[in-house]
Amino acid sequence: MQFNGFTQNDFSVFNIDGLENRMSAIQTRIQPKFKKLGTELVEDLSVQLGNEMFLHIAKHARRTVNPPQDTWLAIADNKRGYKKHPHFQVGLFDDHLFIWLAFIYELEGKENIADMFIKNFNTLKELPTEFSVSLNHMKKDSVNIADIKLEHLERFKNVKKAEFLIGKHLAAEDPRVENGDVLLSTIKDTFHTLIPFYQKSLKIR
Numbered sequence: 001m002q003f004n005g006f007t008q009n010d011f012s013v014f015n016i017d018g019l020e021n022r023m024s025a026i027q028t029r030i031q032p033k034f035k036k037l038g039t040e041l042v043e044d045l046s047v048q049l050g051n052e053m054f055l056h057i058a059k060h061a062r063r064t065v066n067p068p069q070d071t072w073l074a075i076a077d078n079k080r081g082y083k084k085h086p087h088f089q090v091g092l093f094d095d096h097l098f099i100w101l102a103f104i105y106e107l108e109g110k111e112n113i114a115d116m117f118i119k120n121f122n123t124l125k126e127l128p129t130e131f132s133v134s135l136n137h138m139k140k141d142s143v144n145i146a147d148i149k150l151e152h153l154e155r156f157k158n159v160k161k162a163e164f165l166i167g168k169h170l171a172a173e174d175p176r177v178e179n180g181d182v183l184l185s186t187i188k189d190t191f192h193t194l195i196p197f198y199q200k201s202l203k204i205r
Contacts, residue, residue: 003036005180006097011172014069014094022067023060030092031057034073037090037184042075044188045088048195054079058091069093069138074102077202084108086201088191089165093140097177099187100167101194103201104137105160112204114157117164120200121150127166127193134165142169166194 010033013025038055045053056074072091076082083106091098103113117124125148132142135152143152145166156164168190176182 003033003040003180003184005178005183006030006033006092006172007178008172011092011094014067014092016067019063019065019067023063026060026068026071030071034071034090037187038073038075040184041073041088041090041187041191045075045191048192049077049199051077053077054082056082056087070098072098086113086198088194088198089137089167090187092172095172096140097170097172097174097183098134098165098167099170099190100134100137100165101191101198102137102163102165103156104163104165109204111157113201114153114164116200116204117197118150118153118157120197121153124148124166124197130168131166131190131193132169134163136163137165166197 010029013022013029016022016025034057038057042053042055053075056076058072060068070091070093072089074082074087074089076085076087078085083104087102089100089102107113125145127145129146131145133145133148133152134142156162170177176186
């Protein structure tokens with residue numbers, strides 16, 4: 001089955017009130033697209049990395065009251081889970097799609113990985129101008145790559161809950177988002193650009 005991109009109808013699930021109703025919409029509208037998209041990306045990353053990769057689709061299972069503000073797929077080299085490992089993410093908030101190489105607060109060896117980024121700070125700053133960094137995967141904001149500072153990486157290293165995610169935001173109305181072929185190509189290109197950082201992070205965990 002072909003992946004056809006995301007529409008305003010997909011982004012509008014985050015306007016649905018109530019945990020049960022919103023989760024039902026996520027499961028019927030978005031997760032089947034995540035399965036198609038994720039299958040393609042897993043295949044591509046496995047070839048690029050020469051290593052088997054595994055798809056994880058957020059279940060939001062811990063939620064009992066508040067409906068999720070975003071949802072995502074993750075791709076990692078671990079079949080059982082992804083949060084403790086460097087991983088790739090694609091997901092939606094109500095107003096944008098995100099494409100990340102993610103290092104979140106449960107990451108093992110976080111201090112060593114932060115040191116790697118500090119050491120490679122100049123290379124990080126040379127990423128294309130469309131790239132940005134998030135310091136908290138639960139928040140919408142991001143910092144443009146041109147504005148990233150060493151303090152951000154030092155906080156990632158020293159603060160237990162601090163996170164570091166690199167990639168791109170695409171606005172919900174960006175024409176790339178609803179064109180499946182173009183979006184798939186954009187995500188692959190983004191991930192391919194970030195693979196050197198991913199590979200460095202695996203060596204020093």
